[in-house]
Amino acid sequence: MKIGVVAVTRQGAATALRVSTALTELPGAEIDVLVPAKFAADFPGSRPYKQSLRQLCSEIFQQYSCLVMVMALGIVFRTMAPCLGNKRTDPAVVVMDEMGRFAISALSGHVGGANDMARYIQSKLGSLAVITTATDVQGLPAVDLLARDYNLAVEPLHHLKTVSAAMVNGEDVHFYLDGVAKITEIAQYHPEPIDNYLQSPKKGIIVFITSRLIAGPPSESLFLRPRHLVVGLGCRTGISAPAVKAAVEQALILADRSLASVRLLATIDLRSGEAGLVQAAYEMGLPLVSFSRSEIAGVLDVKGRDLSYSQFVQDRIGVGGVCEPVALLAAPAARLILRKRAFNGVTVAIVEEDWP
Numbered sequence: 001m002k003i004g005v006v007a008v009t010r011q012g013a014a015t016a017l018r019v020s021t022a023l024t025e026l027p028g029a030e031i032d033v034l035v036p037a038k039f040a041a042d043f044p045g046s047r048p049y050k051q052s053l054r055q056l057c058s059e060i061f062q063q064y065s066c067l068v069m070v071m072a073l074g075i076v077f078r079t080m081a082p083c084l085g086n087k088r089t090d091p092a093v094v095v096m097d098e099m100g101r102f103a104i105s106a107l108s109g110h111v112g113g114a115n116d117m118a119r120y121i122q123s124k125l126g127s128l129a130v131i132t133t134a135t136d137v138q139g140l141p142a143v144d145l146l147a148r149d150y151n152l153a154v155e156p157l158h159h160l161k162t163v164s165a166a167m168v169n170g171e172d173v174h175f176y177l178d179g180v181a182k183i184t185e186i187a188q189y190h191p192e193p194i195d196n197y198l199q200s201p202k203k204g205i206i207v208f209i210t211s212r213l214i215a216g217p218p219s220e221s222l223f224l225r226p227r228h229l230v231v232g233l234g235c236r237t238g239i240s241a242p243a244v245k246a247a248v249e250q251a252l253i254l255a256d257r258s259l260a261s262v263r264l265l266a267t268i269d270l271r272s273g274e275a276g277l278v279q280a281a282y283e284m285g286l287p288l289v290s291f292s293r294s295e296i297a298g299v300l301d302v303k304g305r306d307l308s309y310s311q312f313v314q315d316r317i318g319v320g321g322v323c324e325p326v327a328l329l330a331a332p333a334a335r336l337i338l339r340k341r342a343f344n345g346v347t348v349a350i351v352e353e354d355w356p
């Protein structure tokens with residue numbers, strides 16, 4: 001985590017160094033203390049800047065995952081306004097007065113982690129953390145934090161605001177989730193198993209926490225997709241990216257699972273450089289891993305493991321299968337939920353891991 005601590009006054013620089021010392025205890029923290037050049041020499045280890053604060057902010061805004069601004073809140077508003085994008089991409093911003101009495105979560109409180117940073121500074125320096133996000137002050141779960149903490153994909157993203165507004169305004173929000181899921185943060189909403197919804201659908205604002213496909217959900221529904229699927233792929237030489245993507249999409253429909261829940265694609269090393277496969281993985285935003293024939297053979301040779309076998313594939317590449325064993329190699333504790341299926345030159349298998 002790269003953190004920038006910025007000061008504009010001599011007293012603020014002293015406080016910035018105190019903050020930096022406290023933050024060094026965070027695992028993986030890389031910290032820069034930025035102070036005006038005219039008195040940087042008085043603060044060893046600091047990084048001097050000569051440009052205006054507005055110019056500095058424009059240069060560093062996307063360089064850090066968190067910015068601690070030791071100055072008046074109004075200054076931060078005015079200098080950062082041109083830099084603001086959205087909550088998914090903006091860094092966390094915490095504003096502190098130059099004496100360090102307050103740590104105000106000013107930007108990206110949930111997703112960016114500014115709320116957590118303000119609380120951390122409070123725990124280390126005794127500053128008063130100022131948190132203003134409605135879910136926090138009302139003691140309600142924040143759906144965007146659930147997504148972050150449980151590695152859930154959000155779809156559609158614009159419904160997140162609708163659900164959050166309903167929660168803080170006391171409206172009915174129903175949660176349905178897969179039976180294996182245990183998310184204590186939403187206990188006050190009495191979450192129900194997905195099967196209850198399938199048997200007796202409700203209307204209104206609903207949050208589905210599942211990788212399963214739900215037909216005809218209410219228009220304001222929000223899906224939180226656990227990323228716990230791995231797709232194993234085999235393909236012929238010269239396969240196109242559209243053919244690979246179509247095969248994956250068709251296989252997911254057969255498995256009753258969402259593409260948003262796929263975390264990884266896997267294949268044999270003989271196909272790891274196949275242009276269509278590599279391009280398809282890139283377009284789907286998924287990493288592609290590969291395994292050797294010896295690794296695949298080790299999976300196929302396990303007694304009692306009922307995996308698909310092809311003599312044709314054995315004769316061609318030296319192992320009797322690809323898509324099922326590579327999926328299991330990528331996720332050893334997973335279970336096979338879709339056995340090998342062939343789609344126009346692509347073979348696909350899907351495995352599913354338990355979560356959370």
